[in-house]
Amino acid sequence: MASPRSLAISFFVLLIIPAISARISVIKLPGSDGSNSAAKTYCESWRLAAETNNAGTWNVIPSMCVDSVADYLNGDQYGSDYGVIADYAIAFAKSVQISGDGKDVWIFDIDETLLTNIDYYKAHGYGSEPFDSNSFNEWVVQSTAPAFDASLRLYIALKKLGFTIVLLTGRDEDQRSVTETNLRDAGYSDWERLLLRGPEDQGKSATNYKSEQRSKLIVAGFRIHGNTGDQWSDLLGFAVADRSFKVPNPMYYIP
Amino acid sequence: MASPRSLAISFFVLLIIPAISARISVIKLPGSDGSNSAAKTYCESWRLAAETNNAGTWNVIPSMCVDSVADYLNGDQYGSDYGVIADYAIAFAKSVQISGDGKDVWIFDIDETLLTNIDYYKAHGYGSEPFDSNSFNEWVVQSTAPAFDASLRLYIALKKLGFTIVLLTGRDEDQRSVTETNLRDAGYSDWERLLLRGPEDQGKSATNYKSEQRSKLIVAGFRIHGNTGDQWSDLLGFAVADRSFKVPNPMYYIP
Numbered sequence: 001m002a003s004p005r006s007l008a009i010s011f012f013v014l015l016i017i018p019a020i021s022a023r024i025s026v027i028k029l030p031g032s033d034g035s036n037s038a039a040k041t042y043c044e045s046w047r048l049a050a051e052t053n054n055a056g057t058w059n060v061i062p063s064m065c066v067d068s069v070a071d072y073l074n075g076d077q078y079g080s081d082y083g084v085i086a087d088y089a090i091a092f093a094k095s096v097q098i099s100g101d102g103k104d105v106w107i108f109d110i111d112e113t114l115l116t117n118i119d120y121y122k123a124h125g126y127g128s129e130p131f132d133s134n135s136f137n138e139w140v141v142q143s144t145a146p147a148f149d150a151s152l153r154l155y156i157a158l159k160k161l162g163f164t165i166v167l168l169t170g171r172d173e174d175q176r177s178v179t180e181t182n183l184r185d186a187g188y189s190d191w192e193r194l195l196l197r198g199p200e201d202q203g204k205s206a207t208n209y210k211s212e213q214r215s216k217l218i219v220a221g222f223r224i225h226g227n228t229g230d231q232w233s234d235l236l237g238f239a240v241a242d243r244s245f246k247v248p249n250p251m252y253y254i255p
Numbered sequence: 256m257a258s259p260r261s262l263a264i265s266f267f268v269l270l271i272i273p274a275i276s277a278r279i280s281v282i283k284l285p286g287s288d289g290s291n292s293a294a295k296t297y298c299e300s301w302r303l304a305a306e307t308n309n310a311g312t313w314n315v316i317p318s319m320c321v322d323s324v325a326d327y328l329n330g331d332q333y334g335s336d337y338g339v340i341a342d343y344a345i346a347f348a349k350s351v352q353i354s355g356d357g358k359d360v361w362i363f364d365i366d367e368t369l370l371t372n373i374d375y376y377k378a379h380g381y382g383s384e385p386f387d388s389n390s391f392n393e394w395v396v397q398s399t400a401p402a403f404d405a406s407l408r409l410y411i412a413l414k415k416l417g418f419t420i421v422l423l424t425g426r427d428e429d430q431r432s433v434t435e436t437n438l439r440d441a442g443y444s445d446w447e448r449l450l451l452r453g454p455e456d457q458g459k460s461a462t463n464y465k466s467e468q469r470s471k472l473i474v475a476g477f478r479i480h481g482n483t484g485d486q487w488s489d490l491l492g493f494a495v496a497d498r499s500f501k502v503p504n505p506m507y508y509i510p
Contacts, residue, residue: 048306049340051303051306080300081300085304
């Protein structure tokens with residue numbers, strides 16, 4: 001019969017060493033592997049095309065770009081991109097003359113703008129799987145999405161400058177309560193309005209729905225100075241803000 | 256008196272070794288030097304902010320980003336970015352129903368869109384020096400700016416699909432002849448109109464000037480399906496195209 005020690009050694013040889021070898025075999029050396037380097041370059045171009053709206057409507061991220069998108073989201077660049085955008089937004093906000101009548105508005109989208117659903121998308125292929133509203137709604141009701149550090153910083157700075165905050169989301173009206181809980185737990189507070197899709201908004205494109213909501217704000221006397229969203233459909237259409245700030249989202253596209 | 260050999264050795268010790276040491280001392284190892292890595296991350300974020308128009312108006316590139324911008328422009332990524340955008344533009348163009356009446360238009364800007372002035376900007380700090388119209392105009396009259404490969408490919412594909420090409424540039428009317436020569440030498444031909452700034456357009460912002468020109472095309476019965484430019488002022492304003500394609504330019508911003 002084998003001694004405990006020889007069993008332990010066998011365990012090491014049988015499991016640990018192959019595991020280490022397997023890890024070594026999948027290490028990618030950028031630049032040393034031509035095809036990997038070409039994929040990396042392509043995927044950077046794809047991400048820029050998506051961010052600048054050159055890609056137009058897309059359903060899932062290119063399958064060859066899953067690793068590249070995951071690296072981006074899990075590395076420092078993603079947070080840095082939000083940070084630099086927040087800096088530009090704050091610089092613009094400081095240039096706005098605040099009237100003091102409470103009508104100077106900054107609009108924020110919620111998902112991938114104020115709150116990050118990265119934990120959900122990590123478990124769903126980083127946007128390589130088609131969007132599944134059932135499983136996403138299960139995630140939403142958990143109300144555990146954290147804030148982006150830079151977005152919370154921007155939000156607090158805007159409040160301090162005297163802006164009225166309006167939250168305009170594609171989430172449904174029946175998710176109001178879980179959304180408020182999540183926002184508060186993540187550190188957001190004192191928004192003027194939280195606008196969600198009502199029954200009359202079902203079936204509208206995000207661009208139309210959000211443009212209509214902005215239009216109603218303008219009719220109500222609000223001045224929309226700034227708007228921050230991760231989708232172009234948060235920002236384009238009609239009744240657009242004086243300045244729109246597009247935060248990155250290489251995981252999904254909402255028309 | 257020293258022998259030729261000892262002189263040669265002295266020369267090696269005095270000049271070559273310090274030169275080698277100097278070279279070694281400036282080698283940058285991404286990731287191993289915290290500040291260099293942080294600058295790289297910041298500059299990538301700045302470039303994305305500029306490309307998405309989040310940065311708003313800017314005069315020169317951040318001084319810390321000169322190396323990063325030069326690396327981008329001189330590496331494979333810059334050309335790849337144009338290539339991926341051209342692919343999306345061609346895919347859209349193929350979806351357009353061409354009427355055959357010659358009124359289906361695609362607009363191109365010229366500088367940094369059809370023609371690359373990289374050789375000029377290489378000699379002027381890649382956008383870190385304030386724009387100098389005198390020296391740039393000296394470059395323009397040389398008529399030696401090459402085509403972007405991807406832009407020429409897109410241009411030829413659009414012609415083949417039956418689009419009418421309109422070139423809309425911020426260059427002045429008195430540069431018409433040198434511009435035509437440069438475009439033809441670079442491989443472009445058979446455009447319908449080349450629109451340059453006339454005396455009445457001086458002092459107008461690029462956004463207004465270009466919007467007015469697009470508006471006149473629409474009044475003349477043209478349908479503007481696509482528009483490609485390196486500046487948001489090529490694309491935004493009024494009378495915008497059905498689809499706008501923003502090609503990259505991290506060197507300068509024109510409001």
